[in-house]
Amino acid sequence: MSTLQYNRLCFHLKLAILWMLFSGAVFCIHVFASTTEVETNSDAGKFIMKSYFENYESLHDSSFEDFMAHQLSSSLCQGIPDNWNVGVRLSVRELSLVGEGSHRHLSSSIRLQIAAASIPKLPAHLCEVIVIQRLPLGVFADPFELQNPHKHKAFRDIAVFGDTNLELPSFQSNRSAVEFHIDAGFNILFMQNNGTEFNLLLPLDARYQPLDESGYSVVEIGEPDMLMRCSVEGKQHKQSCLFMSPPNEKAKSTSATVAWKIPAGMKVPRCPKLEATNFSVINFVIRRQILHICS
């Protein structure tokens, strides 16, 4: 190739690359001006789990329940009639695992019921339903999958808290939790007598499990924790009020856990007799070799 041809080739290549960059940039800017994205882990103080992890290092059921009890008691709205709390019912109508293999979806159907008398008093457009799905050790939710705008545009906010390291096996990881915020305004305004329903589809991935003789490990996922939060005008300033179903109401909900069977490396059971036999055979062979060398 002559120098002139080489220079012309380089020039054309540069032109092609510049055109490529320019057209791509124009198109992408146009495309992204019209798409929406799910915000995750945004404003401080907005997520309940963020507050939890500011006080605790890892997720434990007992610590979480203590924390929630404290949160509810400290968020009692001053000057708001107590009968508001009685009117709110959040329950899980259905909980199931959809799909096969290591990547599945946790499908939950949540019913919100509010006493008719309470509805007119609620600032519906400032209310949201908060669902906290605590995950066991063996599974995790991929924060990047939750950012997919195609799937999660119905939610105001979604975030994952806790151990979000995607690579660790379950025996080296900690638990995590996913918090959903769903705008409840429309649903409250047009609520029927039997309440309104929200459907959640949470993508989950299985971690590598501890070894097991059966070759499988079973992981159980329980019901999510649910509450409603409304921003109310208090006497002096705006405040957030949390509403949760009374404990005795939770017992009425349907099946509490779903089980996920995940493949695990097979642990070979120890056989002392076999080990002893192997040892004596090896011992015998070594002795014979030594005798053969010495003779």
Add this chain to the structure above:
Amino acid sequence: MISLKPRSILLISAIFRVGLILFGEWQDTHVEVRYTDVDYLVFSDAASLMASGQSPYKRTTYRYSPLLAFLLIPNSFTSRCWGKFLFSASDLFVGLFIRIILKQRKVPDDLCTYSMLIWLFNPFTFTIGTRGNCEPIVCAMILWIIICLNNGNVVQAAFWYGLIVHFRIYPIIYALPIIIFLDPCFFRSGTKPLLSDWTSDQGKARQINSELTDKCVVCDALKSTFTRSRILFGLISGTVFLLCTGFFFRLYGWEFLHEALLYHLTRTDPRHNFSIYFYHIYLNYERELSVLEKLISFLPQFIVQLVLILCFAKDLVFCFFVQTVAFVAFNKVITAQYFVWFFCLLPLILPWSNMKLKWKGLCCILLWMGAQTHWLLWGYLLEFKGKNVFLQLWMASLLFLAANTFILIVLIRHHNYGPVFRQHTDLKTTKTT
């Protein structure tokens, strides 16, 4: 015979890649399964953090040099496709560099064109860049180093080599062959080394060069190992590497060292991958591996690399290729993106191979793809159907290693080996014969 001009090939490749990138953006927005690689999201997030003055290592699983995040900073304020365009442009440069390297050795035009097409229209390679994987940058830099060495430009080659080792650790395996390649018989101060040309009669070329090679090995051993070009290469590449590493260590501390360097040197992944070691690592992940176990996984890699270097260092490109194939095949972790490391070198060795596509070449391709597909089948059953097929998957890894080894041996046996350079006295030798 193909009559496409190189600029037409590059232009069509560029348009094709733009189309793929735009299609990828559409797919990400409208279809459940993303086109974009997860790694690209990692790079972009790290770049955003860097743009806002924070450490890119705040982004979990970002295990690259801060240079990569720096290159992708425009993702934050122009378009998030910037990185993909950058990687695809590097992809095109690889195609151009393949042609330049082959023309340096006076390979005929039709073979150059085929070699360019093998890279530019390989489905594996054009999806890598357009999905947002950074390997094309690495490939482009490696080929540029080869161009510099072929031109006798040791200083520039050393600079880029130091940079690429900082960027991506694996090119460190090329250090010894480069040092051997900087033979004082060919690299003399004040004179540009003479490249040996591609000839259709490869046998004749081998005979002449092998005589000279024997003489030069003796000459080299008798005189000195530490020649000017070797010392220069070592000093410059080492300085560049240490400067880059030291600078980023100053900025980001131990987190940078752990994530960008030490992680890759000590990486063991219990999750299923093509490597034969994955199942052993998983079964023993809860305990520390013994020294013997670590040695067993390291020794085959080390021995194979040493043998290949000592046999083929004079034919630098071929040495790089076989080293890379062996390095990937014997590594403790193998992912599909590692294949790009030797795909960019394959078009450079094919003009010197006497293996015909029909049918030996085709058999090798089918064997490699077949072994990979076989592994993927068991991987699919494990990951997407939830079946316990760990043992079968491990057996498929063994088969994949066997296939890689077999193909490597076949390629070596069909390669017309010859040193890249010839001595200036060659001219007198060829005139008298």
